[in-house]
Amino acid sequence: MNCQRAACSEEANHTVTVVDPAGVTAVSEVCFDHARSAKVEATRSRPRPPHRPDFIDPVTAVECGDCRIPLEESSSLPTGDRQPCPVCGSVARHVAVTLHDTLGLSESINASVRRPGHGTIAKVRSEDSFTQDLQAPARVERLIDHEHDLYVEKIVLWDDTIIETRAKLTDHQPG
Numbered sequence: 001m002n003c004q005r006a007a008c009s010e011e012a013n014h015t016v017t018v019v020d021p022a023g024v025t026a027v028s029e030v031c032f033d034h035a036r037s038a039k040v041e042a043t044r045s046r047p048r049p050p051h052r053p054d055f056i057d058p059v060t061a062v063e064c065g066d067c068r069i070p071l072e073e074s075s076s077l078p079t080g081d082r083q084p085c086p087v088c089g090s091v092a093r094h095v096a097v098t099l100h101d102t103l104g105l106s107e108s109i110n111a112s113v114r115r116p117g118h119g120t121i122a123k124v125r126s127e128d129s130f131t132q133d134l135q136a137p138a139r140v141e142r143l144i145d146h147e148h149d150l151y152v153e154k155i156v157l158w159d160d161t162i163i164e165t166r167a168k169l170t171d172h173q174p175g
């Protein structure tokens with residue numbers, strides 16, 4: 001099956017399910033890139049929260065996008081100006097955004113499933129995040145399951161909108 005987006009001939013190997021607070025569900029069968037756009041569009045279609053000073057001025061921390069070591073680098077540094085990660089050489093970046101501790105929201109939970117002889121077969125990461133488009137907190141859960149070749153990302157926006165992306169782990173990479 002082809003990606004549902006007009007003029008896209010990539011394979012539809014990602015399913016993005018959006019459930020709004022009223023329970024209205026929209027399902028898109030799309031390619032890797034359009035799974036990303038579907039997520040952004042679903043997020044931008046939601047309202048911003050009423051102004052709360054607690055929500056602004058989140059703390060950002062830059063990490064290597066591959067090995068996730070913390071880097072002394074501005075999150076606004078242009079991509080072309082990045083120095084390779086001193087550990088793994090990657091120029092991919094992950095910007096971790098956390099809120100003030102007073103909100104009590106900046107926790108993250110990691111769990112790994114290991115099997116003797118196979119190492120880690122699945123990982124679950126659940127963390128508090130910050131949605132720049134809405135200037136609001138969000139919860140993000142990711143399952144990376146090597147045994148079942150499954151990738152699931154579930155984002156819960158501040159208004160309880162759920163955006164779930166599901167794909168084969170082997171398909172969850174740029175085409």
Ligand SMILES: [Zn+2]
Binds near residue numbers: 010
């Ligand atoms: Zn597409």
Ligand SMILES: [Zn+2]
Binds near residue numbers: 066068069086087089
């Ligand atoms: Zn690295």
